[in-house]
């Protein structure tokens with residue numbers, strides 16, 4: 001993490017990922033029910049602190065839910081969308097993923113991406129779907145001086161398994 005950067009986390013998996021980093025300080029907005037308003041809060045915080053960069057890290061559903069906030073974003077906002085094609089948190093916490101309607105009604109599976117919404121709001125759009133590309137994309141993303149959105153695609157059916165394996169590894 002660059003110095004002097006204000007971090008905002010969405011709800012859901014990104015908060016769980018953040019726990020893997022030492023000394024990571026950030027803000028997380030818990031709205032009425034959860035995922036609404038994470039991006040709006042980061043936009044407001046960026047506007048209130050124009051002298052520093054604000055980075056908002058959030059999941060795809062949280063992003064789509066609140067995407068209109070992007071239209072009001074100041075130049076010092078960076079958005080990192082972790083797109084696992086749905087509410088991946090439910091794959092982590094749901095024991096039985098074979099229950100009828102799981103993908104449609106619980107996970108909210110989709111094939112959408114953030115590109116058009118980002119460009120509509122005047123953001124430079126970047127994407128990455130593999131580890132090598134991500135290293136380069138992150139460097140560009142963090143050094144970009146205009147509003148920028150990086151979308152990281154991860155495999156919907158593998159995220160929960162990787163997370164669980166990593167947790168097991170840490171415990172062992």
Ligand SMILES: Cc1ncc(C[n+]2csc(CCOP(=O)(O)OP(=O)(O)O)c2C)c(N)n1
Nearest residue numbers: 012013033034035059060061062087088089
């Ligand atoms: C307003 C609102 N609606 C629905 C929910 C239920 N909910 C909790 S997490 C979640 C999915 C979040 O998906 P995403 O932002 O893509 O993050 P991921 O789970 O993939 O990390 C949903 C719909 C909520 N918390 N708040």
